[in-house]
Amino acid sequence: xxxxxxxxxxxxxxxxxxxxxxxxxxxxxxxxxxxxxxxxxxxxxxxxxxxxxxxxxxxxxxxxxxxxxxxxxxxxxxxxxxxxxxxxxxxxxxxxxxxxxxxxxxxxxxxxxxxxxxxxxxxxxxxxxxxxxxxxxxxxxxxxxxxxxxxxxxxxx
Amino acid sequence: xxxxxxxxxxxxxxxxxxxxxxxxxxxxxxxxxxxxxxxxxxxxxxxxxxxxxxxxxxxxxxxxxxxxxxxxxxxxxxxxxxxxxxxxxxxxxxxxxxxxxxxxxxxxxxxxxxxxxxxxxxxxxxxxxxxxxxxxxxxxxxxxxxxxxxxxxxxxxxxxxxxxxxxxxxxxx
Numbered sequence: 001x002x003x004x005x006x007x008x009x010x011x012x013x014x015x016x017x018x019x020x021x022x023x024x025x026x027x028x029x030x031x032x033x034x035x036x037x038x039x040x041x042x043x044x045x046x047x048x049x050x051x052x053x054x055x056x057x058x059x060x061x062x063x064x065x066x067x068x069x070x071x072x073x074x075x076x077x078x079x080x081x082x083x084x085x086x087x088x089x090x091x092x093x094x095x096x097x098x099x100x101x102x103x104x105x106x107x108x109x110x111x112x113x114x115x116x117x118x119x120x121x122x123x124x125x126x127x128x129x130x131x132x133x134x135x136x137x138x139x140x141x142x143x144x145x146x147x148x149x150x151x152x153x154x155x156x157x
Numbered sequence: 158x159x160x161x162x163x164x165x166x167x168x169x170x171x172x173x174x175x176x177x178x179x180x181x182x183x184x185x186x187x188x189x190x191x192x193x194x195x196x197x198x199x200x201x202x203x204x205x206x207x208x209x210x211x212x213x214x215x216x217x218x219x220x221x222x223x224x225x226x227x228x229x230x231x232x233x234x235x236x237x238x239x240x241x242x243x244x245x246x247x248x249x250x251x252x253x254x255x256x257x258x259x260x261x262x263x264x265x266x267x268x269x270x271x272x273x274x275x276x277x278x279x280x281x282x283x284x285x286x287x288x289x290x291x292x293x294x295x296x297x298x299x300x301x302x303x304x305x306x307x308x309x310x311x312x313x314x315x316x317x318x319x320x321x322x323x324x325x326x327x328x329x330x
Contacts, residue, residue, distance in 0.1 A: 006158040008322030010329040011183075024328045036184060036258060036319075038267070066218030066227030066285075088289055090258040090267040112269035114289025117229060119218045121285050149259070151183060151321035152329070 006153040014148040020138035028099035030154030035093040037150035041084030048084040051136035061124030084139040087115025098132040165313040172302035182318030185257040189314040195306025199239035219284035238272030238284035246277040266290040
């Protein structure tokens with residue numbers, strides 16, 4: 001059997017709506033983390049909080065978005081580079097060197113939302129030298145929908 | 158991530174196909190390295206389960222170092238992007254890496270994809286794309302193919318399965 005390179009850490013599929021999901025007690029024995037989610041929420045396409053270590057903090061990020069009206073790029077510093085959708089899609093969050101204690105944590109987010117015709121890529125940074133031990137997805141005043149799935153993987157370095 | 162199959166072409170071929178994909182994983186991850194023998198087209202496309210209906214949606218964001226643009230289509234196959242064709246720099250192959258989420262479930266299939274078409278000339282591309290297959294059947298067959306011509310010898314494709322689970326330490330609530 002081939003040696004796996006993605007180690008499954010935890011997974012969740014919601015049977016009913018929920019205000020948020022949190023991955024906790026993430027071991028610091030890997031180099032990178034990858035979170036794959038279908039990002040389903042109960043209402044509209046919305047910005048969704050990405051919270052590391054239980055503290056909502058501004059995350060500097062840069063975006064390139066292709067959609068029906070064309071191509072745009074933007075930048076911001078806020079806690080919501082992730083998106084929730086009601087249709088079909090996949091959102092992949094890749095966090096590099098999440099367990100390092102001597103650097104900030106860069107991340108890449110790829111949003112592939114075919115139902116609403118978006119190709120959306122974000123590069124950002126968690127401005128903390130603390131290792132990441134928890135990740136929360138919280139769609140503000142909306143809820144994660146029944147059928148929401150998220151799976152967290154560790155990548156060894 | 159578990160290796161399912163690796164294929165490398167010993168000679169030119171019209172497509173690379175993975176059949177009888179095991180239904181035991183959560184997601185699929187595919188990496189291809191291809192060169193197109195056509196002199197007129199660099200386009201690479203993908204189909205699932207030999208479905209030739211107009212069930213494939215693609216949106217691309219791509220740049221060539223001079224400009225960036227977006228493109229969308231609904232077609233009988235996915236438009237993955239462009240890879241080197243025979244008139245481009247010799248011995249140069251382009252790469253695509255893509256993730257297919259929940260490929261074995263009865264849902265529409267979302268695909269996240271990145272493609273690079275390298276060329277030691279003014280025409281080279283980086284392409285980010287999102288795709289949706291509206292068919293809710295589990296994916297058992299995956300085919301990648303050039304729009305014109307064949308994939309050149311030494312083109313390759315590698316398919317992995319990704320399985321969700323728990324390490325017994327990380328919790329989710």
